[in-house]
Amino acid sequence: MPQTVTARQGDTLDLLCLRHLGTTAGVTEAAYALNPGLAALGPVLPLGQAVTLPDPPTTPAATTNTIQLWD
Numbered sequence: 001m002p003q004t005v006t007a008r009q010g011d012t013l014d015l016l017c018l019r020h021l022g023t024t025a026g027v028t029e030a031a032y033a034l035n036p037g038l039a040a041l042g043p044v045l046p047l048g049q050a051v052t053l054p055d056p057p058t059t060p061a062a063t064t065n066t067i068q069l070w071d
Contacts, residue, residue, distance in 0.1 A: 002034060007043050008047035011059075012039065021056045030054035 005020055013031055014024045021027050032039055035051045041049065 002052050002054055004050055007049040007051060009047050011045050011049075012043055013045065013051065015052060016037060020053055023057060024037055026057060027054050 003020070005016055006014065012032045014028050017031060022045045031051065031053050034054060038045075038049075038051065045051065
């Protein structure tokens, strides 16, 4: 179920997604779709701006395999 959150001073949409959903992968785009006109406000959201966030992802974000160059 989507939730509505309020922007704090200096918040961006991806920061809101990270803070409330724990990820930005795939949810930032969905948040823009849920909030028509939000992109027109600029990268930093106005203080007190209500933003509807999508449901959190049900699958974990893809992980990157790392290699160790030295023992």
